[in-house]
Structures are given as structure tokens and as C-alpha cells.
Amino acid sequence: MQQPGRAAEIKAxxxxxxxxxxxALDNLTLDIGRGEFLTxxxxxxxxxxxxxxILAGFVQPSEGRLFSDGADITDRPAEQRAAGMxxxxxxxxxxxxxxxxxxxxxxxxxxxxxxxRKRVGEMIERVGLVGHEKKLPSQLSGGQQQxxxxxxxxxxxxxxxxxxxxxxxxxxxxxxxMQAEMKxxxxxxxxxxxxxxxxxxxxxxxxxxxxxxxxxxLLQVGAPDEVYDRPDNRFVAEFLGxxxxxxxxxxxxxxxxxxxxxxxxxxxMHCKAEKVRGDAILAIRPEHMSIAPxxxxxxxGIAATAIASTYLGAATKLDLTTRHGAKVTVSVPNEVAAAAxxxxxxxxxxxxxxxxxxxxxxxx
Amino acid sequence: xxxxxxDRMGAALLMAPLLLFLVLAYAWPFLGVVKWSFTLPTPGLxxxxxxxxxxxxxxxxxxxxxxxxxxTVVSVAAAYAITVVxxxxxxxxxxxxxxxxxxxxxxxxxxxxxxxxxxxxNRGLINTWLQSIGFISEPLTLVRNEFGVIVGxxxxxxxxxxxxxxxxxxxxxxxxxxxxRGLGSSRxxxxxxxxxxxxRSGIIGSAMIVFVFSLGFFVTPAILGGGRSVMIAELIxxxxxxxxxxxxxxxxxxxxxxxxxALMALLFRYVKPKQLV
Numbered sequence: 142m143q144q145p146g147r148a149a150e151i152k153a154x155x156x157x158x159x160x161x162x163x164x165a166l167d168n169l170t171l172d173i174g175r176g177e178f179l180t181x182x183x184x185x186x187x188x189x190x191x192x193x194x195i196l197a198g199f200v201q202p203s204e205g206r207l208f209s210d211g212a213d214i215t216d217r218p219a220e221q222r223a224a225g226m227x228x229x230x231x232x233x234x235x236x237x238x239x240x241x242x243x244x245x246x247x248x249x250x251x252x253x254x255x256x257x258r259k260r261v262g263e264m265i266e267r268v269g270l271v272g273h274e275k276k277l278p279s280q281l282s283g284g285q286q287q288x289x290x291x292x293x294x295x296x297x298x299x300x301x302x303x304x305x306x307x308x309x310x311x312x313x314x315x316x317x318x319m320q321a322e323m324k325x326x327x328x329x330x331x332x333x334x335x336x337x338x339x340x341x342x343x344x345x346x347x348x349x350x351x352x353x354x355x356x357x358x359l360l361q362v363g364a365p366d367e368v369y370d371r372p373d374n375r376f377v378a379e380f381l382g383x384x385x386x387x388x389x390x391x392x393x394x395x396x397x398x399x400x401x402x403x404x405x406x407x408x409x410m411h412c413k414a415e416k417v418r419g420d421a422i423l424a425i426r427p428e429h430m431s432i433a434p435x436x437x438x439x440x441x442g443i444a445a446t447a448i449a450s451t452y453l454g455a456a457t458k459l460d461l462t463t464r465h466g467a468k469v470t471v472s473v474p475n476e477v478a479a480a481a482x483x484x485x486x487x488x489x490x491x492x493x494x495x496x497x498x499x500x501x502x503x504x505x
Numbered sequence: 506x507x508x509x510x511x512d513r514m515g516a517a518l519l520m521a522p523l524l525l526f527l528v529l530a531y532a533w534p535f536l537g538v539v540k541w542s543f544t545l546p547t548p549g550l551x552x553x554x555x556x557x558x559x560x561x562x563x564x565x566x567x568x569x570x571x572x573x574x575x576x577t578v579v580s581v582a583a584a585y586a587i588t589v590v591x592x593x594x595x596x597x598x599x600x601x602x603x604x605x606x607x608x609x610x611x612x613x614x615x616x617x618x619x620x621x622x623x624x625x626x627n628r629g630l631i632n633t634w635l636q637s638i639g640f641i642s643e644p645l646t647l648v649r650n651e652f653g654v655i656v657g658x659x660x661x662x663x664x665x666x667x668x669x670x671x672x673x674x675x676x677x678x679x680x681x682x683x684x685x686r687g688l689g690s691s692r693x694x695x696x697x698x699x700x701x702x703x704x705r706s707g708i709i710g711s712a713m714i715v716f717v718f719s720l721g722f723f724v725t726p727a728i729l730g731g732g733r734s735v736m737i738a739e740l741i742x743x744x745x746x747x748x749x750x751x752x753x754x755x756x757x758x759x760x761x762x763x764x765x766x767a768l769m770a771l772l773f774r775y776v777k778p779k780q781l782v
Contacts, residue, residue: 228680294688
């Protein structure tokens, strides 16, 4: 239906927005690539929705410029931006049938009746709503309303599709189904998708890149594995999933990375000690740590005592306390957890050098 | 369960005085009126037959329906504009709209009717002003006719038309309007194709209230119509108090009440009572 070349490329330069004395968005500079699936992730009030509303043209930025395919669209009203938008709660027209809802953007664009019929028909088929054409939104389930909203936002082949927490009202299984559907629609249409969510697993699962926001600031943007494995700061590290933080002393550069002292044992990291020297925090994801009876010489490891476990089915979450009193959580195979607990004495926590990363001590 | 029951009891007790008053002051005397309509001057359906043949009664009925229809259209349209400002305007605009809606409630219907006479009569403000700027040479007949009645009634009824509209506009999901704009619809188009249809229940409620009120108007048509534009309520008054024709007056009353009752029943099929306030 659509050529990937039609997708829009968006450039935000120094965008800021204040509501009275509240700074909703601060000096945001971000390039959104043609046809990419970018997720804006952050807690509520982090500025992610404000940025989406600025992209849509519903909110005027206090400063900064916005470009779409090289054209300055900062002052362009929403109705002239041709961005498709899916709202939280869908915002369907309650007095119009499914068909009429989807036809709306085409009628506004004064397409011929024949073309409207053809494209609405195609879209209804594409989102699996055949047989529901004449129904009103109130006669549809949440998932079906979601499909109507997607169809309505995509039918006029917008350069960019903006999605504001579209799945927040759906139950878990339907959510997974709609996520898969959205990924498929992204591939089929090739349009640029900008998706807002506060759910980190959703962000990691769907996006080609994730932009993490907090307190009106863009903290980091990168591919899902990049931001998950190498977060720039503590907030990003913690927001994307559970993480263990261990105090590190005497951090200095070394061959192929850096070294430091963790609980009086020398440890090495592959990441460079560019931003941090001396005291720092060593961060490691629970699934990247393992339990061993002993740490071999030259291997990263510290002594700890297992205290509790939570059975998760595929794996077990094991809580431990290190010799210096730090709390650590690891995700390990069920039998390993049972063995560690039954022994009731100290075990070793080990991790590969490439899986630990450095964060500045204190602050964010 | 007990909580629900005692709540209902409490509500019933609170409403009882009003209900009692309505029964004693309206329902009971109205039964008397119904009785008159079948018994005066002689028992039978004579008065209702007369209604069907009496040219004067029929012309008054038709005039009443016509005036009520015009007043309804004008009032709802004007109220719609005011309500949009009241509900969606800037804080200053809201304040002004609220003032315009509430102030009329503090001025009696009689005062307002005479106010319009002062404005609209041959030597009233409007005619003198139009003559002084040379726009007209002879005064326009603006009062003691249907035009005057419509102006006075519309002015009186606009505030009543506002509340059902405001209720509908307040419950409207703002995001639906944003969605329309985002899909490429201009402000104007969004207003007509999304905003207005979504406030349909408010428009129906508002129109019904104004129409039903208009059918029973007495003071305003009596003063601004000057006897030349008699409406049903005035006709009933004339039949009962001036030509002692109680039977016919009673029959007209019964027809009016049944008609209004039927309209209200129709209204509540489409609109819930709480949407009207």
C-alpha cells in the first residue's frame, strides 16, 4: 500500500516547554529516522507525552524548532501536519460507524467516493475488522476499538504515526497480540512510528530505538540492547529492569577496559572508565550473574550468602547479601537456587567482564 | 442491602413534601378541570367536538405551535453559541457568558416583558434611533404582534436552553476533538462534523425544554402580543375568566397537558433526566 520512501524524517532541535513554572520538557534534541520505530519511555510527568503532543501539533513548544523532511513545521497547525495519531482511550468518533471513522481522514482530504471505499475496505481487511463495518465504536471490544483507531490513523498514509500509550487499557494477553499486530503494521507500511509508553518491556520488545525521559529531560537514546546493556546513568539502568549495584573503589583504565576493587577483590570491566575515576558503581543485571562454589583466579566474583528465593517457573530469583552487606538479586536455574539455599553458607557470585558496567557514584 | 434500603427511604422522605404539594396543588385540582371538560355546560364530549370545529381555537393552536417552533430554533441556536463560550472559552469569556446566563434569572418575567415594550414600541428606543440615523422614515411595527412575542419569549428562554447543552459539552471527550484535528480536519469542519453531532442529546433536551415551556407561555405573549397574538394559555384564561365558558377552557387545558405529557415521554426516551441540568 505504501512505499517506505514516504515515511517522514523528523528533527527536533532544542525543544523546550514550560507550563507556568513547570518545566515539562527541557532542551530536547533528537533525530527520528525515516521508517524507524522510536519509543519514548519514561515515568508519568517525564515529558514523553508533551513531546508527542508537540510532534502532533497540539502543543506549541516554548522554544526550539521542529523539522519534518527538512521543512520547519514548528508553527504548522496540527491539521496540516499529516501525522496519524492513536490516542490513549482511542478517541474514536462515537457517533460514526467503524467505516465512517476510518473514512474520516480521507473525506477531509476530499478523496473520491470510489477511492475512499477502496482504501477503507483494504484497511478494514488489514486490521481484521471485516464484518464490523457498520457497527458503532460502543458496540466493539477494547481490542477492536484499538484496531479502528490504528486503521483510522494509517488509512491516509501519514509520514509518521504517533501512538500515545495505546495499550494501557487492554488486558495482558490482548496487549501481546496488539503489540505483534503493531509491529506487523510497522513493517508493512514502512511509516515512521513514534510510540509513547511507561512500560519498559513493551519499549524493549517493539522498538528499533528507545528514548528514555525523566523530569523533562531526554537521558539516553539507543537501540534496546544498547540502552539495556550499557545505560548512561543510574535512572536508565534502573528504569529498564532490575539491576544490582555494587560500590567500586579505585577505578582506573586498563587494557581493553577498566579495573577496580569490589569488596576488596580486583574486578575488571570491558567498558572504559571515561566518565568515572576513583569511586563508582558497578551495575550488573540479575540474569548476567551466576552462582559458583568458588571464583577462579582472574575471574570477577565476590562472596555472598543466599537468603531467600522466589520461584518464577522458568527460573528462580535468588536474593543474597554480600560480605559487605550489599543486597544482590540474581536470576538462576531452579536447581542452582535450591542448592545455594540448602547449603545456607556462602557462595560466590560471578559475572563476565563484558556484562558489568560503570555508573557515576551517587546522583543519577 | 440495609444501606441501600435506608438510602431509598431517606430519599423518599426528602421528596415527600414536594410530591404532596404537587398532588394537592396541581394533580387534584387538575382532575377537577378534567371533570369540567366533560360536564360543562352539559355532560358529554361536546367541548372536545367544539375544539375540532372552532376556527378561533384552531388558529390559536396553530399560532402557538408556530411561535413555539420558531422560538425553539432561535433559542437553541443562540444558547448553543453562548454555551460554547461558557464551556470552552477563556476564563474571561466564561465569566462574561456566565453573567449573561444568570442575570436574566434575577429579573421578573413581567419586568422583562415591559422592558421589551419600551425597546420595541413605535416610540421606543429602537424605532427612535433608526429614525434619527435616517435608516427608516416610518416606525417599524415590532411589538403587539408575533414578532414581539417571539423576541420576548426567546429572550426569556435562552438561559433555560443553556443547561442541557452545557451538560452535553462538558461530558465530551476533548481527545476526540484533537483526534479530528490530527486527522486533518479544520476547526470549522471539526465543529460541524464532530462537536455538534456529539452534543446531539443536549440539543434534543434543550429544544424539548424550550418547546414545552413555549406552549404554556402566558405573561409574555399577553403583554408583547397586545391581544393580537393570542396563545393557548391566554385563550384558556379568556375562556374561563372573561367569557364564562369553563367547559371549553377546561377542554383546551386537558388537550395542552396531554400534548405536553406526550412530548415529555418522547423526550425521556432519548435523553436521561440528569442530562438536562
